[in-house]
Amino acid sequence: MPTSTSAHRQIRIVITGHVDHGKSTLIGRLLHDTGSLPDGKLAELEAVSARRGVPLEWSFVLDSFQAERDQAVTIDTTQIWFRTATRDVVIIDAPGHREFLKNMVSGAAAADAAVLVVDAAEGLRDQTRRHAYLLHLLGLRQVAVVINKMDAVDHSAARFGALSREVERYLAGIGLTAAAILPISARHGDGIAAYSDALGWFGGPTLLEVLDRFDAARPAVDRPLRFPVQDVYRTDGRRIVVGRVESGILRVGDRLLFSPSGRNARVTGIEVYGTAVPPMEARAGQAVGFTLDEPVYVERGDLASHEDYPPQLTDVFRIRLFWFAARPLAVGDRYTLRLATRRVGVTVQTVEKIVDTDTLATRTGTVVARNAVAEVILRTDTLVALDGHADNPATGRAVLVDGGDIVGGGIVGMEGYPDQRRLMAAPRTANLHRVDHLLTPEVRARRLGHRGAVVWLTGLSGAGKSTLSMRLEQRLFALGYHTYVLDGDNVRRGLNADLGFSPADRAENIRRVGAVAALFADAGMVAVTAFISPYRADRARARAAAEAAGCPFVEIYVKASLDTCERRDPKGLYAKARAGALPDFTGISSPYEPPESPDLVLDTEVEDADACVARAVAFLTTRLGLSVPDSTPDGV
Amino acid sequence: MSRDPVSSDLEELEARTLYILREAFAEIRPLAMLWSIGKDSTALLWMVRKAFFGRVPFPMVQLDTGMELPEVYEFRDAMARDWNLDLQVVDCPPEEVMDPTLPPGGRAAARKTEGLKALLRTHGYKGIFLGIRRDEQSMRAKERVFSPRGEDGAWNFKDQPAEFWDQYKTEVPEGAHLRIHPLLHWTELDIWRYTRQEGIPIVPLYLARDGMRYRSLGEKNITVPIPSTAATIDEIIAELETSRTPERAGRTMDHESEDAFERLRRSGYM
Numbered sequence: 001m002p003t004s005t006s007a008h009r010q011i012r013i014v015i016t017g018h019v020d021h022g023k024s025t026l027i028g029r030l031l032h033d034t035g036s037l038p039d040g041k042l043a044e045l046e047a048v049s050a051r052r053g054v055p056l057e058w059s060f061v062l063d064s065f066q067a068e069r070d071q072a073v074t075i076d077t078t079q080i081w082f083r084t085a086t087r088d089v090v091i092i093d094a095p096g097h098r099e100f101l102k103n104m105v106s107g108a109a110a111a112d113a114a115v116l117v118v119d120a121a122e123g124l125r126d127q128t129r130r131h132a133y134l135l136h137l138l139g140l141r142q143v144a145v146v147i148n149k150m151d152a153v154d155h156s157a158a159r160f161g162a163l164s165r166e167v168e169r170y171l172a173g174i175g176l177t178a179a180a181i182l183p184i185s186a187r188h189g190d191g192i193a194a195y196s197d198a199l200g201w202f203g204g205p206t207l208l209e210v211l212d213r214f215d216a217a218r219p220a221v222d223r224p225l226r227f228p229v230q231d232v233y234r235t236d237g238r239r240i241v242v243g244r245v246e247s248g249i250l251r252v253g254d255r256l257l258f259s260p261s262g263r264n265a266r267v268t269g270i271e272v273y274g275t276a277v278p279p280m281e282a283r284a285g286q287a288v289g290f291t292l293d294e295p296v297y298v299e300r301g302d303l304a305s306h307e308d309y310p311p312q313l314t315d316v317f318r319i320r321l322f323w324f325a326a327r328p329l330a331v332g333d334r335y336t337l338r339l340a341t342r343r344v345g346v347t348v349q350t351v352e353k354i355v356d357t358d359t360l361a362t363r364t365g366t367v368v369a370r371n372a373v374a375e376v377i378l379r380t381d382t383l384v385a386l387d388g389h390a391d392n393p394a395t396g397r398a399v400l401v402d403g404g405d406i407v408g409g410g411i412v413g414m415e416g417y418p419d420q421r422r423l424m425a426a427p428r429t430a431n432l433h434r435v436d437h438l439l440t441p442e443v444r445a446r447r448l449g450h451r452g453a454v455v456w457l458t459g460l461s462g463a464g465k466s467t468l469s470m471r472l473e474q475r476l477f478a479l480g481y482h483t484y485v486l487d488g489d490n491v492r493r494g495l496n497a498d499l500g501f502s503p504a505d506r507a508e509n510i511r512r513v514g515a516v517a518a519l520f521a522d523a524g525m526v527a528v529t530a531f532i533s534p535y536r537a538d539r540a541r542a543r544a545a546a547e548a549a550g551c552p553f554v555e556i557y558v559k560a561s562l563d564t565c566e567r568r569d570p571k572g573l574y575a576k577a578r579a580g581a582l583p584d585f586t587g588i589s590s591p592y593e594p595p596e597s598p599d600l601v602l603d604t605e606v607e608d609a610d611a612c613v614a615r616a617v618a619f620l621t622t623r624l625g626l627s628v629p630d631s632t633p634d635g636v
Numbered sequence: 637m638s639r640d641p642v643s644s645d646l647e648e649l650e651a652r653t654l655y656i657l658r659e660a661f662a663e664i665r666p667l668a669m670l671w672s673i674g675k676d677s678t679a680l681l682w683m684v685r686k687a688f689f690g691r692v693p694f695p696m697v698q699l700d701t702g703m704e705l706p707e708v709y710e711f712r713d714a715m716a717r718d719w720n721l722d723l724q725v726v727d728c729p730p731e732e733v734m735d736p737t738l739p740p741g742g743r744a745a746a747r748k749t750e751g752l753k754a755l756l757r758t759h760g761y762k763g764i765f766l767g768i769r770r771d772e773q774s775m776r777a778k779e780r781v782f783s784p785r786g787e788d789g790a791w792n793f794k795d796q797p798a799e800f801w802d803q804y805k806t807e808v809p810e811g812a813h814l815r816i817h818p819l820l821h822w823t824e825l826d827i828w829r830y831t832r833q834e835g836i837p838i839v840p841l842y843l844a845r846d847g848m849r850y851r852s853l854g855e856k857n858i859t860v861p862i863p864s865t866a867a868t869i870d871e872i873i874a875e876l877e878t879s880r881t882p883e884r885a886g887r888t889m890d891h892e893s894e895d896a897f898e899r900l901r902r903s904g905y906m
Contacts, residue, residue, distance in 0.1 A: 010645065035880075037880075038880050038881065038882040039880045039881050039882070040881075040882065040885075041882070061774075062774065062777075075793070075794055076778045076793060076794075076796055077778070078770075078774070078777040078778045079770050079777055079821075080770075080771070080774075080777060081771050081823055102797075102798040103796065103798075105798065105800055106780075106796075106798050106799045106800050109800030109801055110800065219648075230655070230658045230659065230662060231658055231661065231662045233688065233689065235688075235689045235690075235691070240689065242658055242687075243658075244651060244654075244655050271689065272686075273685065273686045273687075273689045273690055274685075274686060274690075285647075285648055285651055286647070286651050287650075287651040287652075287654035287655050287658070287687075289689065300662055324798065338803050341659075341662075397801055399798075399800070399801065399803045404805065404806075404807030404808070405797060405798075405805065406797060406798040406799070406800075406803055406805060407798075409798075409800065409801065409803075
């Protein structure tokens with residue numbers, strides 16, 4: 001990025017903190033001390049203050065609503081411009097009251113940096129901590145802390161030191177380091193542009209000096225291209241795809257991939273109205289339009305990228321959420337998710353943890369109350385294209401909408417969830433032709449005495465899948481069935497020896513097993529599989545593979561609680577996972593999504609293995625209509 | 637000099653405005669834009685043409701009190717012709733029927749509010765674009781980009797919708813509408829620098845003649861010119877860079893009482 005013009009770029013700084021700790025006063029003082037108040041404003045403030053019988057009230061610069069002035073409370077966020085010696089600053093005032101949290105977030109989300117105001121006498125309060133937590137959650141990493149009203153504590157260096165350490169401890173707890181912690185007195189202007197003798201012991205920078213050191217956010221030119229489609233316009237016989245480049249660079253001639261549809265086409269021109277020479281590229285931050293070489297169907301909500309660096313596709317992900325609707329968020333609730341220009345229906349699948357922003361303690365629960373922060377698993381109605389927030393903030397954050405109102409928002413985490421893009425990939429070559437077998441399923445069934453099927457066992461490690469599958473295989477074989485077990489450990493020795501245990505590799509593991517099981521079933525066998533297969537989407541894909549081959553698919557949930565499985569720990573894996581030696585272990589550091597409507601549940605905590613196998617055999621012979629051959633069971 | 641496409645702060649401001657215009661166009665119908673013929677709404681109109689590749693896909697509405705200066709009407713008619721605008725001129729109701737407790741400047745403003753309400757009743761617009769800026773006035777500084785207004789046009793400023801990460805409230809109940817503010821993030825100085833850069837036409841009253849010019853252009857009964865020698869846009873920019881006089885110093889209604897402007901905005905004023 002060129003730096004020659006950076007001095008022109010304004011920086012946006014949000015002022016946050018607990019109510020009455022002096023945010024609005026600080027802003028009024030900043031304006032005054034930088035000579036930014038318009039002529040007559042000071043006289044107006046003096047007049048208004050006199051009329052209300054109060055000393056000169058700097059906060060009246062910003063608290064422009066009557067209700068705000070009457071109650072000396074900031075209700076809504078506001079923005080005001082001023083200049084330091086080196087640049088233009090937009091100050092965003094954020095209300096401190098708990099009930100105006102949505103207004104605080106509305107202001108803070110637009111900021112490049114933040115000042116957290118702490119009252120020297122009162123010290124840290126609940127909204128001080130909550131605001132600090134939210135700043136971090138919103139992605140702000142530049143935070144200065146001012147210990148305000150130092151005049152009220154006799155300019156005590158000891159008091160300042162104690163509060164500084166308390167602030168540092170809290171910020172360290174959320175992974176944040178303050179750019180500076182300063183003693184000031186906003187009402188008297190001490191520490192804003194200069195220090196008086198009273199705070200002369202500090203010897204550190206003034207607030208204005210700290211603000212001058214903050215960096216304005218830059219458009220993310222260095223990240224992979226992300227272009228959320230806003231609309232498609234028909235103009236003069238052309239179809240122009242419009243939107244804003246959120247990250248990366250879009251060039252004429254680029255081949256673009258549109259997600260989630262997977263369609264692709266080449267950029268033939270970038271459209272900017274009123275330019276004599278059309279540009280050859282558009283960079284992050286620019287709002288443009290472009291035309292394509294093929295009339296592929298593109299619509300609002302699609303996310304364009306380059307083919308080499310696509311966003312992830314998923315229908316399930318984790319969101320670190322702040323919630324400000326009066327009605328709590330609960331497991332099973334339905335909302336509309338908005339992610340860039342995309343809208344999709346979403347269900348709350350799990351509330352993983354709720355964060356107490358005061359103590360940073362977390363607890364479990366199924367309900368997230370107003371103004372709380374939580375980690376929540378969301379399941380979308382259809383696949384969406386997104387990025388983890390750390391990879392790309394613009395496409396890694398989303399808001400939830402209820403009845404037309406934005407009621408919460410948060411940042412996306414994909415840890416523990418696979419990218420489903422490669423799993424649903426079409427064959428990599430177009431030169432494939434399906435070859436039909438001359439033998440039909442009916443012919444095979446007549447020879448073998450029964451039809452092929454896939455019996456899919458899913459459950460946590462230690463739930464009993466391997467044990468039950470082997471005994472099921474033995475029983476079915478004894479009854480005359482042609483059957484074979486595909487077991488997780490065995491398959492990974494050969495077919496899937498190249499795969500690890502990352503979410504993507506685990507999903508690929510299941511994709512291959514699903515395909516192999518479908519081939520077995522097509523060959524007339526009863527293929528029994530024993531895999532944790534933690535993701536619902538992967539199991540759905542395995543079902544689709546079997547059904548595409550014309551074979552029944554039976555999902556059996558081998559059920560046992562995490563506690564029980566961990567106690568059994570037949571392979572010692574839970575112990576390793578708890579010790580941190582297994583980074584993606586289902587149930588510990590990676591999610592398990594139980595089947596929503598399994599064909600059969602075998603609860604291994606309630607029934608012993610014999611009973612489970614007997615029920616499975618009874619179910620399979622009935623449900624699948626397998627005709628038992630006339631041979632006599634040989635004593636199993 | 638080679639121009640880096642994202643290095644200019646004006647291009648960033650413009651990109652944001654184009655994004656907002658396109659979001660509104662994608663989400664809300666029917667739409668109209670209030671065009672006061674002043675520098676801000678004319679700059680906005682310029683960006684509408686950019687956003688939609690030379691088209692202006694919704695009507696431009698002038699709330700006309702009949703009290704504009706002649707130069708304003710001339711400019712309006714010339715631009716409507718040159719840019720092929722769908723111009724709707726709404727005659728505002730007379731001052732006599734306004735709330736008599738309002739100060740005189742406020743009554744003039746209230747006429748426009750009533751004109752706007754009549755327009756909404758007649759055409760059922762769900763979204764109205766307005767060229768207001770946060771730095772104009774401290775009440776406007778508290779606005780959202782997409783600001784819902786109740787059935788009577790009232791602004792519930794105590795409970796404004798959440799708005800962040802370019803996600804806006806785009807649904808309102810039947811009878812209500814959204815005020816859409818694509819210029820909130822611009823300053824007066826930004827608008828003039830952009831007007832200069834783009835060569836946007838302006839009403840000549842902004843340029844000084846005989847030591848006076850209009851800095852803010854309202855009706856002739858409620859706006860007064862300020863002393864100035866700035867006869868070109870370059871000179872206006874130079875003047876603003878050092879001035880500490882508020883932009884709306886020449887507007888009477890802003891100064892009539894502490895809460896005059898709040899009362900106006902709450903009841904639906906622009």
